[in-house]
Amino acid sequence: MKKNNNNFIDLLDSTIPKGMGRRAFLKRFSGGVVIAVSLMDFQALEAAVLQEYPADLNAYLSIDKDGRVTSYTGKIEMGQGVITSLAQMIAEELDVKFSDVEMIMGDTDLCPYDRGTWGSLTTRMFGPALRSAGAEARAILLEMASEKMNVPVSELSVNEGIVFEVKNKQNKLSYAELAQGARIVKSLKNKPVLKDPKDFKIIGKSHLKVDSPDKVTGGAKYAGDIRVPGMVFAKILRPPSHAAKRIKVDVSAVQGVKEIDLIQDGDLIAVLHEDPEVAEKYLNNIKAEYDVPTSGLNENTIFDHLMNVAPEGTLISEGGNLTEGKKGAEEYLEAKFLDGYVAHSPMEPHTAMAMMENGKMKVWASTQNPFGLKSIIANELKLQEENVQVLQVFVGGGFGGKSSNGQAVEAAKLAKISGKPVMVAWTRREEFFYDTFRPAAVIKINSGCKKDGKLTLWDYGVYFAGQRGAQHFYDIPNHKTVAYNSGWTAEAGAHPFATGAWRAPSNNTNSFARESQINIMAAKIGMDPVEFRFKNLKDERMIRTLKAAVDKFGWTSIKSPSGKGWGIACGVDAGAYVALMAKINVDKSNGKVVVERVVVAQDMGLVINPQGATIQAEGCVTMGLGYALSEDIQFAGGEIHNRNFDSYEIPRFSWTPKIEVELLDLPYEPAQGGGEPAIIVMGALIANAIYDAIGVRLYQMPMTPDRILKGLKNKN
Amino acid sequence: MKDTIRFELNNKPQEVTIDKERTLLWVLRNDLDLTGTKYGCGMGLCGACSVLVDNKPVRSCQVTADFVDGKKVVTVEGLGTKDKLHPVQQAFVDHDALQCGYCTPGMIITATGLLYKNPSPTREEIIDAMDENFCRCGAYTRIIDAIQAASKKMKGGI
Ligand code: FES
Ligand code: FES
Numbered sequence: 001m002k003k004n005n006n007n008f009i010d011l012l013d014s015t016i017p018k019g020m021g022r023r024a025f026l027k028r029f030s031g032g033v034v035i036a037v038s039l040m041d042f043q044a045l046e047a048a049v050l051q052e053y054p055a056d057l058n059a060y061l062s063i064d065k066d067g068r069v070t071s072y073t074g075k076i077e078m079g080q081g082v083i084t085s086l087a088q089m090i091a092e093e094l095d096v097k098f099s100d101v102e103m104i105m106g107d108t109d110l111c112p113y114d115r116g117t118w119g120s121l122t123t124r125m126f127g128p129a130l131r132s133a134g135a136e137a138r139a140i141l142l143e144m145a146s147e148k149m150n151v152p153v154s155e156l157s158v159n160e161g162i163v164f165e166v167k168n169k170q171n172k173l174s175y176a177e178l179a180q181g182a183r184i185v186k187s188l189k190n191k192p193v194l195k196d197p198k199d200f201k202i203i204g205k206s207h208l209k210v211d212s213p214d215k216v217t218g219g220a221k222y223a224g225d226i227r228v229p230g231m232v233f234a235k236i237l238r239p240p241s242h243a244a245k246r247i248k249v250d251v252s253a254v255q256g257v258k259e260i261d262l263i264q265d266g267d268l269i270a271v272l273h274e275d276p277e278v279a280e281k282y283l284n285n286i287k288a289e290y291d292v293p294t295s296g297l298n299e300n301t302i303f304d305h306l307m308n309v310a311p312e313g314t315l316i317s318e319g320g321n322l323t324e325g326k327k328g329a330e331e332y333l334e335a336k337f338l339d340g341y342v343a344h345s346p347m348e349p350h351t352a353m354a355m356m357e358n359g360k361m362k363v364w365a366s367t368q369n370p371f372g373l374k375s376i377i378a379n380e381l382k383l384q385e386e387n388v389q390v391l392q393v394f395v396g397g398g399f400g401g402k403s404s405n406g407q408a409v410e411a412a413k414l415a416k417i418s419g420k421p422v423m424v425a426w427t428r429r430e431e432f433f434y435d436t437f438r439p440a441a442v443i444k445i446n447s448g449c450k451k452d453g454k455l456t457l458w459d460y461g462v463y464f465a466g467q468r469g470a471q472h473f474y475d476i477p478n479h480k481t482v483a484y485n486s487g488w489t490a491e492a493g494a495h496p497f498a499t500g501a502w503r504a505p506s507n508n509t510n511s512f513a514r515e516s517q518i519n520i521m522a523a524k525i526g527m528d529p530v531e532f533r534f535k536n537l538k539d540e541r542m543i544r545t546l547k548a549a550v551d552k553f554g555w556t557s558i559k560s561p562s563g564k565g566w567g568i569a570c571g572v573d574a575g576a577y578v579a580l581m582a583k584i585n586v587d588k589s590n591g592k593v594v595v596e597r598v599v600v601a602q603d604m605g606l607v608i609n610p611q612g613a614t615i616q617a618e619g620c621v622t623m624g625l626g627y628a629l630s631e632d633i634q635f636a637g638g639e640i641h642n643r644n645f646d647s648y649e650i651p652r653f654s655w656t657p658k659i660e661v662e663l664l665d666l667p668y669e670p671a672q673g674g675g676e677p678a679i680i681v682m683g684a685l686i687a688n689a690i691y692d693a694i695g696v697r698l699y700q701m702p703m704t705p706d707r708i709l710k711g712l713k714n715k716n
Numbered sequence: 717m718k719d720t721i722r723f724e725l726n727n728k729p730q731e732v733t734i735d736k737e738r739t740l741l742w743v744l745r746n747d748l749d750l751t752g753t754k755y756g757c758g759m760g761l762c763g764a765c766s767v768l769v770d771n772k773p774v775r776s777c778q779v780t781a782d783f784v785d786g787k788k789v790v791t792v793e794g795l796g797t798k799d800k801l802h803p804v805q806q807a808f809v810d811h812d813a814l815q816c817g818y819c820t821p822g823m824i825i826t827a828t829g830l831l832y833k834n835p836s837p838t839r840e841e842i843i844d845a846m847d848e849n850f851c852r853c854g855a856y857t858r859i860i861d862a863i864q865a866a867s868k869k870m871k872g873g874i
Contacts, residue, residue, distance in 0.1 A: 079816025079853045208812055215817030216805040216824060218752015218792035225751035277742055347756050347764055347818040347852045396754075396818030397852050428757040615812055615858070622854025645761040645850065653843045656856040 032064035032179040033140055035133040036112075060112065061090060061133040063141070067161060067176025069094060069101045071130060074114025074371055075122050076106035077211065078346075078395035078402070079619075080675045081612040082122045084210045088608055089127055092202040093134030093195060095158040096175065106370045107392040116369030116403055118501060123608060124575060127671045135192040144178045197606065197667035204667060206611035211394070223351040223366045223393045224425050231353070231421040232261065233276035234414050235283040237269040238430065242497040242638030244290040253285040261418050270414055272422060295637025297496050302440045303338050309494050310463050313482035316470055325457030325478025329448020331524045332457070337445070337513035338700040339465065339683075341495075341633035342438040342502060342626075343642075345650055348396020349431035352408035355421035361388045365408035368398045373405045377412045388412075399623075400501035404436045429643045436500025437633055439488050441465035443513035453527050453535040462510060464490055469507030469680060472514055473572055475538040496638045503620075504676035507573045508627060508683060512701060515569035515684030519560065520697065528557040529568050529688065541577045541603055545664065546570060549579035549601035552662045560692045565596075567689025569681035574673025576604040580621075580681050582657070584689040588712060591705030593629055593690065595657040600678050602661065605669035614661045617678040621659050624682025625651045632702050723784045726750075726794025736782035740774075741765045743781045744791060752792040752821045756850070763849030766822040766829075767791050773829035792821035795828065804828050807866035808859070815853035823849055827863045836867055 060072040071090055077083040087101040094101075104110055106117075138158060145163040146153045149171060157166050164172035197204065214220040239246065246267070254262055254271065260282050261272040269286065273279040297305055326332065352365035361383055367373050370390035378385045395402060411424040426434065441464040448457035458479035462470045466488045470481050485494070488505045502508070522532035530550060537543050549555070549568075558566060567582040583597045600617045607613050630649040634641040642648035661678075683701050691697050696711035719736040722729070725748070732747060744750045744767065753776055756764030760778040767776045768790040769783070796802035801809065804824050814820045823846070830837060830845040837845065842863050851859070 079814075079818075081815070208809065209814070211817065212809040212812070212814060213798045213801070215814055215820050216792070216801065216808045217796065217798055218750070218821050219798065220817055221751075222754075222818065224755070227749055227751070275738070275742065275746065277738060345852055346816070347762065347850065348754070348816070349756075394817065397816040399852075425755065428759070611812060615815065615855070618857060619815055619854035622856060623852065644759050645757055646759065650850055650852060651854065651856075652850060653847045653856050653860070656854075659857060 032062055032184075033137055033182055034060060034062045034185045035137045036060050036185070061130065061137055063137060063175055063179045065176065065180045067100070067174055067179060069096055070104060071101065072104045072111040073126055073130070074106060074108075074111045075126065076117045076368060076370065076395055078117065078368065078398040080122070080616060081209055081609065084207055085123060085608040085612055086126060086130055087210065088202050088207055089131045090134045092200060093131045094138050096161040098202055098207065100161060105392055106390070108370050108374045108388070108390045113371050116372055117398070118368055118400060118403055121673070123671045124673055127608065131194050132192055135194055139192055140184060141175055141178050144182065145173050148178070149173060200667070203608050204606070204610065207609050209612070215394070220394045222348055222396050223353055223364045224348070224423065226353040226364045226393070226423075228353070228355055228421040231355070231423055232272040232274050232418070233279050233423050233425065234270045234272050234411065235276065235279040236410060236424070237283060237286055237288060238433065239290055240639060241290070241292050243295065244292045244638065246288055247291050248289040250287040253287070254282045257282060261420070263414055263417055265413065265417055268410070268413065272414065272418055272420065276425070292639070293637070295496065297635070297637050299340055299632060299634050303442050306440060306442055306464050306494065310484040311491065313461065313484045314486050316467060316481040316483055318480040320478030322457060322459050322478050322480055326446075326448055328450070328456040330451045331521065332446070332448040333517070333520060333524065334446045335444070335517055335520065335699060337443040337516065339441045339509040339512060340701065341440045341499070341635070342631050343432060343435045343633060343648060344399045344401030344502060345431070345435070345648065346397030346399060346401060349426040349428055350402065350405070350407040350434070351423070351425040352405070352411040353421065353423045354408065354411035354415040356415055356419065359387060361412055361416065363388070363390045363408055363412055364393045365390060365405060365411075366393070366395050366402055367405050367408060368395065368400070368402040369405070372403070373408055376405065376409060380409055381412055381416055399503040400505060401435055404498070404500055406434055428645070432643045432648065433640050434498070436498040438502030438505070438508070438627075439464050439466070439490065439495060439499040441509045443509065445513060445517045447517055447521055449521050449525065451525055453522070453525060453532050455521070455536045460514070464494065465509035466506030468505055469510035469571065469573060473539050473542055474518075474536040476536065496635065497640070503623065504573050504680045507571065507680040508624070511569065511571040511680040512683030512687065515571065515681055516687050516699070519568070519684075519688040519691065523560050523691070526559055529560060530555055531557060533568070533570065542570060542572070542579070545577040545601050545603045546579040548662050548664055549581050549599055552601060552660060553581040553599040555581060558692065560688075561695035562692055565689050565693035567685045567687070567692060569684035569688060571677070571680040573677040573680050576602060576672040576674065576677040578602050578677045578681060580678065580685045582685050582689045584686065584693060586690055586693045586708065588694060591708035591712070593686065593703065593708070595625060595655065595686070597658045597660070598685070600659070600661045601664065602674075602678060603664040603666060604672040604674050604677065606667050606671040607663050608671060610663055613663055613674045616675045617661045618659045620676065620678035621682065622651050622656055624679040625655055625686070627701060628683045628686040628703060630702050630704060632704070719782065721781055721785045723786060724788040726790055732781070734781060736780060738781050739777060740767070740779050740781050740784060741776040744776060750791045750793055754818055754821060756819070756822070761848070762822070763826055764819055764822040766825040766849070768825055768829055771829065771832040773826045790825075792824055795824065802828070803869050804831070804863070804866045807862040807869065811858045811862040811865065813858040813862040814855050819849065819851040823851065823859055827859070827866070830863070831867055831870065835870065837863070839864070
């Protein structure tokens with residue numbers, strides 16, 4: 001462990017990872033106490049995650065001479081609320097007022113490296129590290145106070161940043177007074193003692209979002225809101241299809257037009273103007289011809305295609321013997337589940353502003369991974385990494401889609417070529433074209449059970465959805481789980497366009513299939529689907545989560561289809577356990593589903609901001625209704641047909657059910673992810689409720705009115 | 717061709733000399749630096765670009781600048797400030813009725829327009845008036861609660 005060191009500059013210099021703007025960093029620290037934290041000693045993290053981080057340090061906490069507490073992390077705020085919950089953790093351990101903590105996030109010059117904000121990792125990873133930094137800073141300040149006040153540390157206490165003598169409260173010193181003139185930089189290696197949850201004053205208490213006042217007044221800056229003198233908007237020539245090859249382009253109509261800049265750089269053709277509409281007008285005068293190969297792939301044929309091109313499988317888990325399992329089954333079922341392509345559709349389309357300033361490329365981008373973007377830009381533009389800075393902005397929703405940053409690379413290129421500050425703000429039409437969709441996927445399950453409900457067989461194959469959530473959590477003696485193509489991207493030739501991580505990647509599709517299959521088995525033997533689950537569960541965490549859902553919902557035994565429209569589905573994601581229950585109505589005349597009520601029971605360990613976590617679960621339920629009921633990319637080969645919200649329907653006010661969230665009270669268990677878990681079972685929840693309402697089982701998402709009507713027709 | 721358009725913007729007289737065919741959204745965002753008003757779809761589908769024109773919510777991506785000539789325009793910046801929030805803004809803060817906040821200005825403007833027209837809307841009336849405003853983060857139930865609370869607080873008057 002590094003000792004307290006008065007040589008502020010030297011130690012900082014040696015602890016700041018390469019590529020960080022040391023000068024920019026130091027300028028902010030004229031003095032005070034700085035704690036640098038490394039994630040390496042926080043064992044809760046998966047080794048694979050840690051590998052991607054530099055070993056030395058991953059977050060800073062500073063208490064400056066004005067007593068201001070500032071934390072620097074490479075994470076970003078995109079609506080998930082970490083700007084609030086991370087500050088709560090620091091305020092708690094440091095014993096300062098919550099409002100005294102400021103978060104600096106995602107600025108690649110000021111913040112230490114971070115690989116990206118996704119995977120519900122912020123609270124799980126940075127939680128323990130930042131809390132430790134807070135505790136360590138508190139310990140250092142107490143030691144300093146003890147020296148100055150001549151009182152042993154054991155007789156001191158802290159309240160809201162004021163250190164006082166327990167026996168004589170008038171004898172006190174503020175953190176500001178202590179930090180004044182101090183130049184202490186400490187790199188935290190050993191975990192200090194954290195507060196016992198029973199002493200929490202700030203963690204575990206609901207806190208309103210700190211960024212709301214800026215957001216409700218229009219003051220919060222998103223990438224598209226950056227204004228720089230001399231800036232121009234770029235409109236870029238786009239192909240009609242992902243498979244299109246440009247064979248001819250005629251720019252003569254706009255060549256020599258004074259009021260615009262015409263940029264031609266290889267494939268990139270763009271018109272720049274200070275008014276985006278003027279740029280667009282001139283762009284439309286550019287004539288291009290494309291060769292677009294015909295393709296038989298569309299939203300209906302894609303599934304057979306995927307099965308045809310599926311690679312070898314990867315075994316995820318197995319146990320027992322499948323042949324025995326089948327022999328022992330009194331009921332046996334083979335089923336195939338399908339899931340179409342789904343868009344991220346954040347309300348803010350991909351946007352970036354880039355400008356070259358004194359040889360340095362500055363970029364404001366709607367991105368989930370500023371550091372990854374910085375490297376890509378340096379690479380593409382042949383700049384030194386230290387000559388690229390991605391700056392902090394609010395991100396208008398990401399859901400995984402903003403880990404791909406094409407718009408920012410375009411803006412940086414155009415800024416470099418034109419020498420002007422350039423804004424690239426994708427239109428909704430472009431957003432729907434360049435999105436990295438949730439992959440279409442197929443899941444095949446063969447399962448068997450005894451008449452008493454005990455599962456004997458589970459043979460599970462997932463094609464193209466990815467592994468997350470493929471592993472079941474039931475107690476089944478004979479089982480095998482195989483993933484054919486293990487991630488959300490695939491080899492060339494599989495998907496006709498880009499695919500990527502979509503909120504709780506893989507798990508939405510896997511949970512749809514698994515939890516549907518479980519209900520189908522239960523219905524086969526005429527058993528209540530909740531009772532069936534309890535019969536096959538040994539995992540204590542899932543059992544208590546399911547029990548919590550039963551209590552909150554008021555579930556009583558049903559024999560599905562009961563006509564009540566009740567649904568149930570369970571899942572595990574990002575270390576958290578969820579059980580959801582719903583009550584829906586299906587209008588048999590038009591196939592429309594109305595979801596009346598959804599109950600979420602969630603075990604996410606220690607909850608930092610209960611209201612924040614509740615809001616995330618509500619958002620999961622609402623967003624999940626979209627992929628369950630309506631969202632489906634329609635396409636012909638590489639040509640996308642839904643290019644705006646008129647043809648791609650996302651959830652709206654009138655769809656929203658009453659949502660009740662129960663967070664299990666587990667303050668002594670490690671904090672888990674909260675931004676994704678509740679969304680994973682929305683497909684199965686609705687599918688099971690539809691079956692319970694009208695006896696129609698749907699094996700394909702989304703469960704549109706057409707598919708429901710077709711199911712009704714087939715049934716009669 | 718440039719024209720001069722005069723209107724009241726956020727309670728102050730405003731004059732701009734521009735091509736009057738330009739879309740109001742971009743005039744507000746780029747010429748007048750009022751970036752609180754957002755682009756979401758450009759087709760009148762999502763409500764992110766809503767502004768009040770003579771107290772009625774209008775989708776600024778769907779009208780040209782001359783539409784507001786002689787009228788009164790209020791954007792989210794003109795409702796209240798951080799120190800003195802408008803009751804609807806305050807209710808959004810108090811109810812945590814947002815996540816990423818990108819849809820929020822459009823939501824607040826549309827809600828304020830609703831309350832001008834109908835100071836005490838029922839839940840159903842709120843859903844009806846707001847249904848074409850989209851929030852991908854899914855803050856809908858809290859937004860409804862916030863609008864109801866604002867309506868009560870304003871006791872029927874704005
Ligand atoms: S941007 Fe105007 S309605 Fe969507
Ligand atoms: S808060 Fe993100 S879109 Fe509404």
